[in-house]
Amino acid sequence: MIDDDSARDDSRTKLNRRKFLAGVAVAGAAATSAPAGAVTTAEAPAVPTRPSALPPNAKVAAAETGTPQEIKGGHEGGRPGSDFMVDVIKTLDIKYMPCNPASSFRALHESLIDYGQNKQPEFLTCMHEESAVGMAHGYFKAAGKPLMTIVHGTVGLQHAAMGIYNAWCDRVPVIVMGGNDMDAAYRPPGVPTFHSAQDINALVRDFTKWDDTPVSAQHFAQSFVRMYKTAMTPPYGPVMMSLDAGLQQEPIREHGGEKLYIPRYVPSSPPQGDTGAVKEAARLLANAEHPVIVVDRAARTPNGVKLLVELAELLQAAVVDQGGRMNFPKTHYLSRPPNVVGQADVIMGLELSDFWAVVNGYVDNGDDGVGYNEKKMKPNTKLISINSAELLTKSNYQDFQRFQVVDVSMPADAEATLPALIEAVKSAIPDSRKDAIAKRGEAFKKASANGRENVRKAAAIAWDASPISTARLCMELYGQIKDLDWSLVASEGNVSNWPNRLWPMEKHHHWLGRSGGYGVGYGAPASVGAALANRDLGRFSVSIQGDGDLMYAPGVLWTAARHKIPLLSVMHNNRGYHQEVMHVQRLANFRDRVAYLGNDMAPLGTSIQNPDIEYHKLAESMGWWAKGPIKDPADLGPAIKEAIAVVKSGQPALLNVWTQPR
């Protein structure tokens, strides 16, 4: 049955099921006045178009349009289609399936855990679909391999949608399937109807790379492999499949007389920049006085970091890492702050979601109450862009941001283009420029040392404050993980970027980036998903967990405990939706009004206090080791030490730390 080569044998005439059913439909219309078997040539067109099949007789028509005898009363008889789906899924080596169970995919669920023996994928019980997608999101960024999840038709997919949107904006592949009882004539009455729709994929079509609705087992096999391949071709992105409940339960049948087969997955090579454009970019960079490289999601893999270092050192060019991934070692003297773009004469952006904002500033609240723009770059600065996201734009959700004119534009994958660019730069650097380039590097070494000193001074301010300063929080934490193979899997809630400024981030897994769409609620599930990947890779996972973020779907804490996922979650509990705290205050000020606080510290509606949430008790209730609230900075170090011991034993641990706002 699983014969890849049979896929190529399309020369034989097959009785395609879809065409056959089309014939049945014609026959059915005629049968309103006469039995299907009575359809005669007299009723047929004088010159018949090529029939896909002979019209069926009444018995065959009934067999095709009714519930097959062998599956009446529970769809029994024969090996179920969902078993074949498991065969398909297993060929792609998907290790886990974070998932919240639901009736619309009960057949596949049962096949996965019984026929598939709960391996590849292993079912991980989730308490919210957004958590499941968030886990898959975080897992990919730590492991470089995608996970799949299945959600419940309409309602589960609506829960999952925010997570899918984050994955879309963050260019992360997640394979999502939605169980859907499509056959209105046969689906159970009541709830299953509310949970079904004609086209559930429409809900997320604007922020998925591709979607499909297979109508046969063979169609499923093709589409599943295609969706995996599509998701895993840069630019990465989430994909969606609507999976009919009936199709899962139907017994396996040959496809038009042909044995079912599973297409072999062959990865697509990532798109590289055009040779001429690469050469022109190299020419500009090699001859620049102050070239600056700005990166966001440039390093898809650890090799991307190495390539960026090679290019930067070749040019002695400043690198500004926006932090979508760990692109460039923070300890490198060429790692520079964003304001270096002001001196640049050539700026190259690699996988930027917003080139406009690199070279322009935006100040909220101008004279008319709306924001205004300021240019940040010098006139005549040349801009180069290598960005695979340009290959995948959609109209409704415009996450590609404002339009920025650039001088050299390559819609291509940056990491895949870097080897050619490095070679082109080597050839393009004139001998006369080599001394100047070397001097540039010396200046950056000095600036880097000064910058480090200033950051240390800033971190020392309010070192003993209570609530605990975010600098102290981060450095107490780093002090105890520095000798481990650590991975900061998420840092939500904004701790003034202290880890990126003070921790010696050098490895690709030291920092996994942010949510992408800035949809709050990413941090907790993505941390658990990444910690799952890191568990298998022998790394120590730590998350700086925002308070508001955790409460979107705290049930993921239970998932971590249930599946023994070791994670140290240190809370940045500033007791509010702090971005919104500042937004409302800002508007009140510009309107000359005193912001109403009620009994809280912050404008009404933005605080998370009265009562304070005891996150440590919440975590304990779901099987975590936890401690808190920690308000005295002197108590923090010892608590972290205890928590690390717990995590090393294979369990998750949470510290509820009261912190300064940012």
Added chain:
Amino acid sequence: MKFAIKAALVAVTCVAGGSAAFAASPENGRKAFVTHGCWQCHGFEGQGSAVTSNGAVVANTELPFEAFEGFVRGTNRAMPPFREAILSSADLADIYAFLHTVAKPKDPNSIPLLK
């Protein structure tokens, strides 16, 4: 005791700053710093943040009171203005006084975790 000495110093410092600053109360200033929302971007100790105050540290500010008040009233727009309609000069003087009672930052070399 430490606080009293600092408060006295603040009063002296503020003499040159005008009548509003003269009677400044650091204690009231700490409260006003919270109720007027200054802490949101500057932290409870005025330590600032790279992401919300562009790294500006207002604790122990070296700005004279007039310059401090001028900025707070007009700002650079990145910071929302606090005009007299919402923040009285008396409260602002108290805030200024409070900011001069905040402990001076430690030398980072004296903090093992920052070495």
